[in-house]
Amino acid sequence: MGVNVKGVFLCSKACIPAMRKRGAGAIVNTASVAGKTGHGNVAAYCTSKFAVVGFTQSLAEELGPDNIRVNAVCPGFLHTAMWSDVLDPVVAPSLGVNREAAFDTYVERNTFLRRAQTPDDIGDAVVYLCRADNITGVALNIAGGAEMH
Amino acid sequence: MELKGKCAIVTGAARGIGRGMALKLADAGANLALVDLGNPADATLTYNLAAQTELSRTVEEVKRRGVRAAAILADVTRWGGLPADGQRGRVCVGRDRYSLQQRENHRGRSGRIVQRADLGSGDGS
Numbered sequence: 546m547g548v549n550v551k552g553v554f555l556c557s558k559a560c561i562p563a564m565r566k567r568g569a570g571a572i573v574n575t576a577s578v579a580g581k582t583g584h585g586n587v588a589a590y591c592t593s594k595f596a597v598v599g600f601t602q603s604l605a606e607e608l609g610p611d612n613i614r615v616n617a618v619c620p621g622f623l624h625t626a627m628w629s630d631v632l633d634p635v636v637a638p639s640l641g642v643n644r645e646a647a648f649d650t651y652v653e654r655n656t657f658l659r660r661a662q663t664p665d666d667i668g669d670a671v672v673y674l675c676r677a678d679n680i681t682g683v684a685l686n687i688a689g690g691a692e693m694h
Numbered sequence: 695m696e697l698k699g700k701c702a703i704v705t706g707a708a709r710g711i712g713r714g715m716a717l718k719l720a721d722a723g724a725n726l727a728l729v730d731l732g733n734p735a736d737a738t739l740t741y742n743l744a745a746q747t748e749l750s751r752t753v754e755e756v757k758r759r760g761v762r763a764a765a766i767l768a769d770v771t772r773w774g775g776l777p778a779d780g781q782r783g784r785v786c787v788g789r790d791r792y793s794l795q796q797r798e799n800h801r802g803r804s805g806r807i808v809q810r811a812d813l814g815s816g817d818g819s
Contacts, residue, residue, distance in 0.1 A: 547771040555770055556705060556770055571695065575711065620711060625711075665717075666714075671718060672719060675719070675722075
């Protein structure tokens with residue numbers, strides 16, 4: 546909660562005065578598909594990411610008149626330490642596979658495109674949102690179809 | 695919005711998703727302040743935090759793309775905290791230029807600047 550929510554809040558607090566002075570700015574927060582739909586065993590994580598989406602939408606309205614755009618990216622499934630250390634052992638039994646096969650199996654069953662996301666995928670989305678002059682308040686899924694709202 | 699010559703701040707930039715964001719923004723021509731905790735391993739966690747060497751590696755990768763880049767060690771959960779090297783300070787965006795400054799902090803009041811990442815005016819000049 547400290548990093549995911551308070552960190553996002555404080556970074557915006559640090560940047561907004563300079564952006565207001567310049568009359569333009571783009572903020573892209575890191576949310577998650579876990580900020581769109583809740584899941585068991587990760588309630589705290591989902592709570593933090595729902596907060597980022599809500600904060601993004603609220604700040605987008607507040608800062609629109611200052612020509613500061615506020616959006617978020619919602620990464621889907623990347624095989625990060627959180628997956629290896631926390632989710633693999635939880636997900637594996639429910640999928641009926643061993644821990645080593647949990648991530649790939651989960652991705653296969655839950656994404657239309659049948660593949661995991663990469664840091665490059667998320668980076669592309671951030672660049673797009675930074676460039677998109679008329680988009681604000683969006684929480685953009687980068688999840689291979691696993692999340693659609 | 696054209697990103698070439700603009701200034702961007704990326705937190706969690708040492709590795710993973712943050713590093714991916716940094717490299718793509720650099721490919722688009724943005725100058726970058728790259729922020730991470732740079733902490734040694736924390737025995738209370740089940741995973742290792744990114745090390746300062748990883749942040750330095752990202753900075754070098756970004757620079758090789760022909761843009762300006764600087765590393766900032768900071769804890770984004772603390773307004774004015776710099777636990778990575780035992781100092782207290784503040785990360786802030788400068789008034790006239792897009793620079794990040796870390797200041798010593800004595801009894802809640804900012805002191806001398808101990809680290810600065812000057813990224814230009816942010817208008818492409």
